[in-house]
Amino acid sequence: MIALGCDHGGYELMQEVIRHLEERGLEYKNFGCYSNESVDYPIYGQAAAKAVASSECEKGIIICGTGIGISISANKIPGVRAALCHDCFSAEATRQHNDANMLAMGARVIGPGLALKIVDIFLDTPFSNDERHIRRIGMLE
């Protein structure tokens, strides 16, 4: 189950992400928002982050205009490692090295083509399980 959260700035891109997850047959839980009317990103970033932290959802995808505000808000929830990624290399590396459990993106920064590739890499790349990465992740908590 994938937790989804966005603000008005991320709403349109989130609709593309939802269509993509449905095409892939992946289950998701949408914590809003539900239109492009102006809202406050911490509400939606943290609702999705709490679902990941509680293990209700294995991973999360959060989107705002820049991806910055919503990633900062998600990372305030203990157990969440939200990575702001706007390129494929970072999406792969953050899964392998940081075991990132949430992907943040900025809808005003990248287009849907790249965003959906980043989503796929984030969802499909396993954690390396290397001892050094496990140790460093442990030091984050």
Ligand code: RB5
């Ligand atoms: C909303 O205008 C915008 O500030 C928000 O989507 C995000 O970019 C904040 O970091």
